[in-house]
Amino acid sequence: MVGKRALSRQSLPEIIANDLRERILSGEMAEGEAIRQEALAEEYDVSRMPVREALKRLNAEGLIQWANNRGGSVTKHSLDEIGEIFDLRILIEVDLFRRAIPLMTPAHFAECDAILEQMEESYDRDDVARWGILNHEYHSALYSSVGRSLTKELLDRINVQSERYVRMHLSVMKQREPAKQEHRQLLDCARAGQTEEACALLSAHIERTKDQLLQMVAAKRATGDGA
Amino acid sequence: MVGKRALSRQSLPEIIANDLRERILSGEMAEGEAIRQEALAEEYDVSRMPVREALKRLNAEGLIQWANNRGGSVTKHSLDEIGEIFDLRILIEVDLFRRAIPLMTPAHFAECDAILEQMEESYDRDDVARWGILNHEYHSALYSSVGRSLTKELLDRINVQSERYVRMHLSVMKQREPAKQEHRQLLDCARAGQTEEACALLSAHIERTKDQLLQMVAAKRATGDGA
DNA sequence: TAATAGGTAATTGTATCCAAAATTCACCGC
């Protein structure tokens, strides 16, 4: 993301977009839920204008869909599309990882190690929210040795989509041990300079997440809502 | 003032965004050029509101950069970033092509053939504008057998970026014969079911375009760097 | 003479207001 640390001077659309994004990602705003500008404006106690800009932004991010004069709704992905999102993650993350490994220094490995430790700590406390954040941080840290800012920006956009489903996943995920081990192996392979092995592990890691998650979403949709 | 064309069913921001996008892609708005909302609003004879929405959209597409209260400017990519754009194209297009080839039917091949013929015709007439459009159509046709709508959407966004530079490229490109042959070979391999060979060709094809183009942009920036 | 501070002008961001489009409900006709 663009690093504007002065968040005191954040514009209203920015603030609202961030909050709405969080509400969508957390599932507070359900898939397919209709969005009315005025209701949101009243809720945030601002005019409809900054709300409109925030909605436009989220629309560009793909989190909500907008019809011309017909209002908007929270984007709902089909199972195929959810799978596609994870295939894109595999494609781009593995490419980044392959470029990153030869450039990794002890400092990079140390950073990954530090995050891993915090992750394992959050396992034990069953702090899924923190685990999700750290998971994202860890994956980013794996690629920090390589520049590729445009690619990372693209990946961030895709990750916003995937995060919606990963979060559902985390909250009901039983077996976190495999992921834990995979994260360690990934780093070990990278440290040993075994680029292709590490990439294969990363690919399998995301693939496994995808499979588990698709199963879960499918089950949820079959029982839960009729849509 | 300005002739209001078919704005009937299209929203104003949409129209303005499309026009601005075209102006940026065509080079009419140069890299790094500052953008003032009011000037554009006056030019299009509308208020600043739809202009702002259009600018927001282009910002999300990465064509312009926006600072908080500081105005915006047309995005200027470094040589590395331009290379990155083409690397992303390779990554995504090859993945799409690999998935598409096994699904291609005679109808798909016929469509590609038809576009190829028009392309070769436009070679002879030296119609670079038409060639550019057909080039994009051809690449899309290669992947038409596969669904993957989200991936295609992503690719379209990347292609918008690359098109800025491809257009410069086309207008000064001397040797179009290699591209011509490569396009044929690509299709022949795909028809023969030689998936990996076809993907390798596609990768090399885009890679060659990237190399030529980087050379050209580097030369252009070295001479007239003042802009 | 140069640097800093203050003021002014320009540009962006937000709010309120008005118009246009769409959906829904009711009434009329079949």
Next chain:
DNA sequence: GCGGTGAATTTTGGATACAATTACCTATTA
């Protein structure tokens, strides 16, 4: 009783007016 058409309400889209922030220019002081 059912279907279609029209009007009214709801909701979005666009314009104008106003506030806030920023940058530039000028003046004053060291």
